[in-house]
Amino acid sequence: QLVGTETTETHPSMTWQSCTAKGSCTTKNGKITIDANWRWLHVKGGYTNCYTGNEWNATACPDNKSCATNCAVDGADYRGTYGITASGNSLQLKFITKGSYSTNIGSRTYLMASDTAYEMFKFTGNHEFTFDVDLSNLPCGFNGALYFVAMDADGGLKKYSSNKAGAKYGTGYCDAQCPRDLKFINGEGNVEGWIASSNDENAGVGGHGSCCAEMDIWEANSVSTAVTPHACSPIEQSRCEGDTCGGTYSADRYAGVCDPDGCDFNSYRMGVKDFYGKGKMVDTSKKFTVVTQFIGTGEAMEIKRFYVQGGKTIAQPASAIPGVEGNSITTKFCDQQKDRFKDRYTYKEKGGTANMAKALAQGMVLVMSLWDDHYANMLWLDSTYPTDKNPDSDLGSGRGECEVTSGVPADVESQSPDATVTYSNIKFGPINSTFG
Numbered sequence: 001q002l003v004g005t006e007t008t009e010t011h012p013s014m015t016w017q018s019c020t021a022k023g024s025c026t027t028k029n030g031k032i033t034i035d036a037n038w039r040w041l042h043v044k045g046g047y048t049n050c051y052t053g054n055e056w057n058a059t060a061c062p063d064n065k066s067c068a069t070n071c072a073v074d075g076a077d078y079r080g081t082y083g084i085t086a087s088g089n090s091l092q093l094k095f096i097t098k099g100s101y102s103t104n105i106g107s108r109t110y111l112m113a114s115d116t117a118y119e120m121f122k123f124t125g126n127h128e129f130t131f132d133v134d135l136s137n138l139p140c141g142f143n144g145a146l147y148f149v150a151m152d153a154d155g156g157l158k159k160y161s162s163n164k165a166g167a168k169y170g171t172g173y174c175d176a177q178c179p180r181d182l183k184f185i186n187g188e189g190n191v192e193g194w195i196a197s198s199n200d201e202n203a204g205v206g207g208h209g210s211c212c213a214e215m216d217i218w219e220a221n222s223v224s225t226a227v228t229p230h231a232c233s234p235i236e237q238s239r240c241e242g243d244t245c246g247g248t249y250s251a252d253r254y255a256g257v258c259d260p261d262g263c264d265f266n267s268y269r270m271g272v273k274d275f276y277g278k279g280k281m282v283d284t285s286k287k288f289t290v291v292t293q294f295i296g297t298g299e300a301m302e303i304k305r306f307y308v309q310g311g312k313t314i315a316q317p318a319s320a321i322p323g324v325e326g327n328s329i330t331t332k333f334c335d336q337q338k339d340r341f342k343d344r345y346t347y348k349e350k351g352g353t354a355n356m357a358k359a360l361a362q363g364m365v366l367v368m369s370l371w372d373d374h375y376a377n378m379l380w381l382d383s384t385y386p387t388d389k390n391p392d393s394d395l396g397s398g399r400g401e402c403e404v405t406s407g408v409p410a411d412v413e414s415q416s417p418d419a420t421v422t423y424s425n426i427k428f429g430p431i432n433s434t435f436g
């Protein structure tokens with residue numbers, strides 16, 4: 001996994017605030033890098049593609065190891081190629097960008113502390129994370145996601161000697177789905193066992209996946225939102241093999257070291273349908289502030305959510321599902337919700353909130369992304385899922401107001417190419433230091 005020199009890598013700048021108490025915040029000069037998977041991958045010293053569409057160049061990449069010594073990831077034109085613009089304390093991701101060579105769809109970016117290292121956020125107990133979001137232009141089928149994953153700070157540069165690119169070029173991704181669509185994992189190609197996707201001309205699934213713990217602070221569009229911890233054991237990035245990876249990309253979703261479902265809090269799914277959406281209590285037709293508090297440590301950690309809009313602080317509403325109590329994620333909430341919804345409790349099997357709290361304390365990388373869903377059309381977030389359930393009688397199946405026929409990537413891409421999400425005003429610090 002070499003570095004290409006056709007385009008100089010210039011990270012967009014994005015400031016954020018590190019707070020110690022209310023009104024006491026210092027500005028940090030962060031940078032943004034786009035994930036290596038989105039970058040041009042070509043034969044070293046030349047212009048021949050190592051990967052085109054959803055297929056590998058068999059000469060450059062006959063196997064995983066040679067691919068790493070033959071191919072280079074190059075610098076990015078953030079605005080022109082990827083529709084990514086940063087300004088002051090904000091970052092905007094545009095869905096479709098028509099470049100001179102190709103059309104880009106969506107993006108996944110990381111916040112950096114320097115040009116060569118990701119910022120590591122350590123939630124060592126009683127921390128909160130706050131940001132503003134504008135997703136008024138993000139309809140059914142989209143996911144504007146802001147979340148944390150347990151990636152290595154240097155993108156795996158030190159651990160894997162064949163990775164010469166590192167965090168500067170957005171390497172080392174992992175999450176609780178143990179994604180197998182990554183072109184490189186542990187500094188080696190993922191060409192062995194690669195199967196081109198049948199419904200995504202830009203993606204495929206390789207023989208390896210990349211797992212690590214994930215804290216989904218925010219997965220949302222203008223219709224629905226969820227906050228979801230996902231435990232993994234081990235917590236740190238680890239490479240998995242084929243279908244034993246589990247997650248979205250594998251035949252058996254629950255076969256791996258991670259919990260792909262998580263313990264989600266989506267207010268609509270918890271029976272409160274008038275809370276989040278256009279013209280609702282949290283009005284998604286306008287910008288608003290999202291506050292997420294991590295109170296306490298270990299299994300007793302509580303994940304609490306507030307919104308601020310129009311000068312008003314709005315608490316997450318309590319669950320309206322009989323037998324599921326509270327307006328926050330606690331071990332008790334997860335126990336009750338999994339039981340009432342008859343969902344598999346993989347979260348607990350992988351260590352639950354104790355595991356998530358440990359991952360947060362060790363330090364995690366901030367991801368900001370925009371994507372559509374080639375596996376389930378985002379229906380698990382914003383519609384009825386599974387789609388054959390009755391949202392009025394099958395508890396937990398109603399997640400939002402989108403049609404069960406919505407979210408098909410081909411439709412979303414043709415109907416909403418200009419969809420955007422803007423994240424801004426990020427603040428991190430002890431409880432009550434970042435808002436109000």
Ligand code: IDC
Nearest residue numbers: 177216228248260261262264343376380385
């Ligand atoms: C969700 C995860 C989310 C992930 C998505 C797609 O929380 O982070 O991106 O899957 O893989 C289900 C669904 C499952 C949901 C989960 C919570 O099968 O896809 O997980 N859930 O909504 N059924 C019941 C619960």
